[in-house]
Amino acid sequence: MPFYLKEVDVVPEIAKFQSALIVICRFCPAASMAMRNNQPYIELFRRFLRTESFEQHIEDIRSRLEKEGVRTDLFQGNLLNFMTCMWTLRQQEKLSERAREYDVAVVMGCESAYENVCDKVKSTGCRVIQGMESQGVFSAIPKFRLPFNISLELLRVTQMVYQKKEG
Numbered sequence: 001m002p003f004y005l006k007e008v009d010v011v012p013e014i015a016k017f018q019s020a021l022i023v024i025c026r027f028c029p030a031a032s033m034a035m036r037n038n039q040p041y042i043e044l045f046r047r048f049l050r051t052e053s054f055e056q057h058i059e060d061i062r063s064r065l066e067k068e069g070v071r072t073d074l075f076q077g078n079l080l081n082f083m084t085c086m087w088t089l090r091q092q093e094k095l096s097e098r099a100r101e102y103d104v105a106v107v108m109g110c111e112s113a114y115e116n117v118c119d120k121v122k123s124t125g126c127r128v129i130q131g132m133e134s135q136g137v138f139s140a141i142p143k144f145r146l147p148f149n150i151s152l153e154l155l156r157v158t159q160m161v162y163q164k165k166e167g
Helices: 028-036 052-067 089-099 111-121
Strands: 003-007 019-024 071-076 104-108 127-130 132-145 149-158
Touching (some): 003 028, 019 052, 019 089, 089 111
Parallel strands (some): 019 071
Antiparallel strands (some): 003 132, 132 149
16 A cells, blocks of 8 residues: 655754654655656656666755755665565664664655664664655556656555554
């Protein structure tokens, strides 16, 4: 079930920290931004599994944070584990190890990804911030173009309610 996500400007909140680990999901955020910007979701031979609008957004966040003096790095799954909400136990352990080196982790994914990251880094002292918010679940029509580009045409967004855990 793909979530339609919108970006949150987290830079002002993160700028007070010294280091930030940006945790990336490559499915729902990338699809949402591609549809919103009317760009391809996948350009296999040009960008492989990286979506241009999402990559630009991540780079924008990193450059703005680095101008504020915040050290940044990315954490993402591998080719088979590119959806944060479905990472393997080993990928989650790697995240926990890496998070120890950072003050804050910024989750570029849905609320499920956010909760997974919170669970895995709670013992590290790393604070977790949501970098995106769900607007609902989207329905889309895939459009194929040569040479193997995939775009998504948004049909609708079905709203949903997320209740954040207390504490």
